[in-house]
Amino acid sequence: MSLLDGLNSRQREAAETIDGPLLILAGAGSGKTRTIIHRIAHIIETGQAWPSQILAITFTNKAAGEMRDRIAKMNIQDSKRIWMSTFHAMCARIMRTHAQWLGYDDNFVIYDMDDQKRLYKSLIKELGLNDKYFTNQFLSGEVSTAKNNFVSPEAYMKENSGDFRKEKVGLYYKRYQESLKANNAMDFDDLIYNTLVLFKGFPEILEQYQNRFKYIMVDEYQDTNHSQYELVNMLAAKYKNICVCGDDDQSIYGWRGADINNILDFEKDYANAKVVKLEENYRSTQTILDCANGVIARNTGRKEKALWTNNDGDEKIMIASFNQGYDEARFIVDEINDNITKGQGIFGDFAILYRTNAQSRLFEEALMRAGLPFQLIGGTGFYSRVEIKDVIAYLNVLSNPKDNMGFMRIVNVPKRGIGSATIEKIAEYANFKSFSLMQAFHHVEEIPELSPSVKNKVRAFSELMKKLEVIQATASLSELITAVIEKTGYLEMLETGKMDKGESRLENLQELVSSATDFEKNSDDQSLSAYLETVALSSETDKYDGDQGKVLLMTLHNAKGLEFPIVFIPGLEEGIFPHGRAMDSPEDIEEERRICYVGITRAMKRLYISWAAERTLYGRRQLQTPSRFLKEMPDEVCVENKQRYERKPEIDIETKKNKTFSERVTQSKVAIRRNNANAVNLQNNPSESGFVLTDKVKHKKFGIGTVVEVKNNMISVAFPGVGIKKMDPTFVEKE
Ligand code: ATP
Numbered sequence: 001m002s003l004l005d006g007l008n009s010r011q012r013e014a015a016e017t018i019d020g021p022l023l024i025l026a027g028a029g030s031g032k033t034r035t036i037i038h039r040i041a042h043i044i045e046t047g048q049a050w051p052s053q054i055l056a057i058t059f060t061n062k063a064a065g066e067m068r069d070r071i072a073k074m075n076i077q078d079s080k081r082i083w084m085s086t087f088h089a090m091c092a093r094i095m096r097t098h099a100q101w102l103g104y105d106d107n108f109v110i111y112d113m114d115d116q117k118r119l120y121k122s123l124i125k126e127l128g129l130n131d132k133y134f135t136n137q138f139l140s141g142e143v144s145t146a147k148n149n150f151v152s153p154e155a156y157m158k159e160n161s162g163d164f165r166k167e168k169v170g171l172y173y174k175r176y177q178e179s180l181k182a183n184n185a186m187d188f189d190d191l192i193y194n195t196l197v198l199f200k201g202f203p204e205i206l207e208q209y210q211n212r213f214k215y216i217m218v219d220e221y222q223d224t225n226h227s228q229y230e231l232v233n234m235l236a237a238k239y240k241n242i243c244v245c246g247d248d249d250q251s252i253y254g255w256r257g258a259d260i261n262n263i264l265d266f267e268k269d270y271a272n273a274k275v276v277k278l279e280e281n282y283r284s285t286q287t288i289l290d291c292a293n294g295v296i297a298r299n300t301g302r303k304e305k306a307l308w309t310n311n312d313g314d315e316k317i318m319i320a321s322f323n324q325g326y327d328e329a330r331f332i333v334d335e336i337n338d339n340i341t342k343g344q345g346i347f348g349d350f351a352i353l354y355r356t357n358a359q360s361r362l363f364e365e366a367l368m369r370a371g372l373p374f375q376l377i378g379g380t381g382f383y384s385r386v387e388i389k390d391v392i393a394y395l396n397v398l399s400n401p402k403d404n405m406g407f408m409r410i411v412n413v414p415k416r417g418i419g420s421a422t423i424e425k426i427a428e429y430a431n432f433k434s435f436s437l438m439q440a441f442h443h444v445e446e447i448p449e450l451s452p453s454v455k456n457k458v459r460a461f462s463e464l465m466k467k468l469e470v471i472q473a474t475a476s477l478s479e480l481i482t483a484v485i486e487k488t489g490y491l492e493m494l495e496t497g498k499m500d501k502g503e504s505r506l507e508n509l510q511e512l513v514s515s516a517t518d519f520e521k522n523s524d525d526q527s528l529s530a531y532l533e534t535v536a537l538s539s540e541t542d543k544y545d546g547d548q549g550k551v552l553l554m555t556l557h558n559a560k561g562l563e564f565p566i567v568f569i570p571g572l573e574e575g576i577f578p579h580g581r582a583m584d585s586p587e588d589i590e591e592e593r594r595i596c597y598v599g600i601t602r603a604m605k606r607l608y609i610s611w612a613a614e615r616t617l618y619g620r621r622q623l624q625t626p627s628r629f630l631k632e633m634p635d636e637v638c639v640e641n642k643q644r645y646e647r648k649p650e651i652d653i654e655t656k657k658n659k660t661f662s663e664r665v666t667q668s669k670v671a672i673r674r675n676n677a678n679a680v681n682l683q684n685n686p687s688e689s690g691f692v693l694t695d696k697v698k699h700k701k702f703g704i705g706t707v708v709e710v711k712n713n714m715i716s717v718a719f720p721g722v723g724i725k726k727m728d729p730t731f732v733e734k735e
């Protein structure tokens with residue numbers, strides 16, 4: 001049997017076109033990913049390249065893992081040697097070998113959002129910037145955009161000279177990069193940015209990689225940003241054997257700098273590019289495709305595509321509406337139960353896909369109440385838990401003693417009486433000596449201003465870390481983690497109830513030890529830095545295992561590239577989906593529509609779409625109007641579900657009973673227009689107040705809340721459990 005047997009003729013043509021640039025431009029579920037996998041197998045089996053000469057880039061670790069599994073099942077020799085990973089993992093690997101060329105040590109650590117925030121706090125102080133005006137969200141967004149566009153701090157400052165605010169941003173950006181380097185740390189964007197710096201600065205290193213990768217493939221190419229685009233082109237410059245595939249209709253990362261033109265312009269970039277279009281969809285029913293096609297057809301400036309399928313099934317899309325968001329959740333859970341009772345699927349066949357993480361709570365609660373097994377992807381993931389991050393920070397400092405942010409996290413956790421005044425004094429000394437904080441601690445005897453009792457505490461911590469270094473030299477990973485948990489006093493802190501939720505935190509730490517044991521078993525490189533890299537790069541999506549037999553809950557963004565027999569998309573309401581922030585820009589609405597298209601096309605057999613007329617949002621009750629996307633779904637493929645969940649609305653809303661769906665939608669059109677007009681009125685220019693509706697903010701006294709109104713330079717914020725407070729924007733900080 002040939003490796004290409006499982007492909008249709010066009011897919012096969014793509015898989016057999018090995019040399020030269022190739023673009024596979026095709027709609028959802030048409031077998032792009034499958035074609036890439038078979039293409040790789042074909043290249044190796046026909047002896048055109050060694051596995052190590054192939055580079056395949058995908059968007060999530062999950063997708064990369066899946067590709068690896070599928071290739072492994074095809075019994076391709078040495079398939080482990082194929083470079084199959086995300087952009088970030090690929091660049092981390094390159095950096096591990098070449099970071100010294102840029103002045104980093106090769107044991108650099110990768111900073112996440114949390115570390116970034118700590119760095120932000122210290123820099124904002126150092127630069128004397130107003131943190132109400134220069135919020136973390138604003139500054140890190142600017143820095144990230146600059147890096148995604150390969151704009152250096154110097155170039156940024158030059159570009160923006162004369163613009164007072166941006167000049168400050170430039171200064172911040174410069175200091176931010178310097179501090180990262182001093183900590184021997186890179187953030188996520190740096191992995192890609194620095195790889196580009198390396199390749200541009202040292203052509204001989206680029207050449208090594210160009211020679212190595214004879215064949216390059218990129219899946220989900222529509223979501224590459226400028227830096228990623230440049231990186232791919234540089235690597236492919238020698239052989240020009242580059243195959244990219246994607247779907248312009250599924251470009252949903254514009255907010256992260258992805259540029260849809262990268263795929264649309266491929267034929268311009270490579271004049272002799274061959275283009276293969278796939279139109280047969282193997283995933284969904286025709287009804288589901290008609291629904292998706294109907295919605296996406298409203299977007300302008302797209303490449304026309306007609307998706308069709310031979311798949312059986314003509315079940316209509318169920319559109320369900322409810323009085324309350326709570327009823328919607330109940331309905332979904334009942335429906336899952338019904339389906340299962342009737343033998344139509346197992347738990348793992350169902351996915352609930354929503355627009356924002358905040359929507360998951362209602363479903364989690366309803367599923368829990370009903371006792372159904374479910375798995376939540378995203379949200380506060382395993383590696384973002386406090387106890388896990390603490391222990392990882394210990395490991396980071398052991399691996400890279402220059403990591404001051406990690407150091408700050410652990411120096412007084414568990415409490416050892418080392419306060420901020422002490423740390424400030426030691427930091428001054430560290431600055432003076434060009435030491436890291438850890439090094440300065442090891443030199444505590446030389447610091448004159450410290451009292452003997454403080455010195456004792458500092459010395460104890462220094463000795464603890466030295467002891468762990470000794471253990472690290474010989475112990476396995478899991479032994480080292482166990483030693484950290486025990487010797488630092490962390491275990492005792494949890495056992496003696498000095499930290500809340502001690503028992504479950506302990507369980508999580510046990511889980512961390514077992515995951516390290518797995519890592520030891522499965523990984524070629526068992527070094528501490530390899531482990532820390534894997535942890536830093538693993539996102540929650542990676543832990544999704546389709547075979548687990550649990551209902552899946554995730555955002556539409558996380559569902560990209562995946563498929564499920566039965567899909568629910570709840571919350572089709574103006575302000576939720578499309579998202580409130582997208583309301584006043586036609587381009588943003590088009591991106592929302594693409595997200596909707598991605599969602600619909602995840603479904604294989606059955607699709608439910610729903611909305612509620614009223615829900616508690618951001619701590620207050622709100623009347624909702626159905627999403628404009630509902631009206632874009634062709635009537636003939638949808639059926640409306642009778643409202644089975646009627647609870648008396650607690651506030652006076654127009655009853656929607658006894659109206660047909662289309663009547664209701666017509667009525668909603670007016671409401672949507674009214675709502676949009678309101679939204680425009682309410683949303684001041686963000687540059688004046690600095691806030692827009694739905695922004696999350698933090699107030700010293702009331703905690704975290706959501707902006708529900710922006711008017712006359714004042715904002716109203718809904719704080720859960722407190723109520724709505726109107727205030728001057730300077731009283732809050734962006735979350
Ligand atoms: P997306 O745009 O969502 O990423 P895709 O174009 O990458 O989708 P795949 O995930 O590769 O599509 O394929 C969709 C489904 O169709 C998969 O289950 C795949 O195995 C199946 N499939 C694709 N091509 C064929 C084929 N020729 N014969 C049988 N099944 C196929």
Ligand code: MG
Nearest residue numbers: 032033034561
């Ligand atoms: Mg795919």
